[in-house]
Amino acid sequence: MVNTPTDGRGYGELLKQVTEQNGAIGELQHRIAEAQASLAVLMNAIAPYAPIYRLPTETLSAIFVMGHNEECDPSKPSAGWRFTFRSSICQVSRRFRDVATQTAPLWCNLDIRLRRNMTGKLPHLYVQTCIERSKSCPLNISIEILCCCSRCSPAQCYFSIVAEHIIPHLDRVRVLEFNIGNLNEIYIPFFQEMGAAKAPLLEEYRCIVGEHNIDDWLSTSGSYHTFAGGSPRLTSITYEGRVYSSRLLPSLHTVTTLSLGGIGSYQGMSAILADFPLLDALVVGPMSVDLEDPTGKPPILVPSLRSFTTSGCESHWWCGVLQAPLLESLSIDSTITPYIHSALSIIRDTGKFPLLRSLSVETDSQPDDEEEALKTIDSQFIKATPLLTHLTLDAPFPSIEAFLPILCPTQHCDEGDSVPWPHLQSVQLDPYFEFMLSELAADRIQKGYPIGTLGMGDQVLTDGFDAEGRNVTDMIV
Incomplete structure (x- = not known):
């Protein structure tokens, strides 16, 4: 059954009224669009009167730097770097973006992660943009190659291009973090350039390598100690790797802080600590293998050491082998209470740390008995x-x-x-x-x-x- 109008209007008249209503709607939409355009003009005109827009560029830039540094602290490993603040302020307005792109400290942290399958902005373009916008500010660079294949991969190929952009600016580097899992001949030119370069601003160097015989590999490649031209400000080094090689490190005579992980032998530990004559603070993470009993072996002497932090199951080993007469701060973190018990027993029975002023012990394991x-x-x-x-x-x-x-x-x-x-x-x-x-x-x-x-x-x-x-x-x- 078809419904028909009760007022007697015919089809033609109804169609005419529909057309008139559509016209009225179109006119209203046009007026709304004009009003919105006028409002946008007014908002743009009134924006400079808002307090945030009346801030001098220098002040706004300083605010940006403070916000950026809270989530992108170069003193922390690159895994903790975040760039969401920088990305957000660049999308607020044209002025915010202009100020951000001209604020050099926002672009000093380069987090370069090369993978087998690269997506998004090409890494060398990202590096080029950051280097240009950072102007003459010191650089904090992290390079991580997340590709373990031995043959040439896109990640390794991009590394060559990235290295070409970084090498001319090594004299601006303040923090350098290098994480590489699989050694390949494609890295040799970069190591060679680093070997001859100067690093007058370098303060912290982090090196994470795989389980290869790095020293032999570098000897074969002709690479020698990095930054042979000098790194007078270098004070902190982080080294993680199964095999220690001083060839991957700059001169160590000014280093006072060392973080170690992965090395698992008395010989390796003794060799690396002997290279740091001014070592003041030592942080040791879990080892990759069990350390052998050091009984009968000479103690590892670190005469200037004042702070020592160890985590993992090797705390008792370290307390037994480490000779640090000036040690003032000791922190032990282990999940195995008997090892902590053994470490503290060594300190108690030998009295080897008489100047100790700070002691921190942390464990989350439940002891089975009072012993x-x-x-x-x-x-x-x-x-x-x-x-x-x-x-x-x-x-x-x-x-x-x-x-x-x-x-x-x-x-x-x-x-x-x-x-x-x-x-x-x-x-x-x-x-x-x-x-x-x-x-x-x-x-x-x-x-x-x-x-x-x-x-x-x-x-x-x-x-x-x-x-x-x-x-x-x-x-x-």
Whole structure:
């Protein structure tokens, strides 16, 4: 059944009215478009009066740099670099983009990742753009070749082109990170250029290599130590690789900070540490193989070392073999409590770190019995580390429970000594033992040896006061 108008209008009249309505709609749409265009003109005219647009270019540029540096810190490995802030501000407005492209520090970090299948902007064009926009600012360059095939691949071919853009600017490099898994003859020209170059601004060098005999390979290729022209500002080196080769590193006589990973032999460790005469801070990550028993072998002497951090299962090995008479800071992170127990036992029994002022121990494993708990930190350990001022223990409940009596008011490290570690200024313990926090702080205050900062879990006492400003001596009944 077909519905028909009840007012008697025919088809022709209805069609005419439809046409009229479409015309009215079209006229309204045209007026709306004109209004939107006029509004856009007004918005462009009023934009300069907005506070952000009235900022001087120098101020806006400084804001951009601060935001960019928060997510792209060159002092951290390139895996933590992010460029979302820079990308976002370039899309806000034409002025923002113009200011960003003219702000050289925004373009100093070059994160170059070459893969078998390259997508997006070609890497050499990206490098060229960053180098041009960074002007004369120091460069922070990370090159990672994520291709392990031995034959020539797109990633390796692009590396040659990228290297051609980087080599003329090696004298501007402040941080250089080089991560390569498979050695190939295509890299030889780059190593040779680095070998003869000067690096007057280089401060940090990170080198991550595969499991090849790098030293033999470089000897065959004719490559020698990098930056033979000099790198007087170099102070920090990170080296990860199964085989150590000084040929991949610049001159080491100015280096004070070293991070190691992967090397797994006494000979390798001894060789690499001997090359750093001014080493002040050493960070060692997990090793690729088990280190052999160093018993009967000469200790590895690092006479200037003041800070040592080790993570993994080799903490006991390091505490046994390392000879660092000036060591002041020691950090141990291991998932195996017996190894930590062994490391601390060595420190206690030998007294080899008498100047130790800061000790941090972290483990997340659950000991099976009391023998595996951190009971090694006892009165004898305190005697072996008399100058300790900062202590951090992050361990399961049984481990902390075994240690707490050492610091409790009723315990003494020896007859006649009422306060263990009299120089102690900060203590951080996890997990939280509420019933001992206030008592410990109050006892130290009453005996004239207050702990400036005492933390257990999320609870922190500063100079004897809790977060609510209450004096702990008034809280003890």
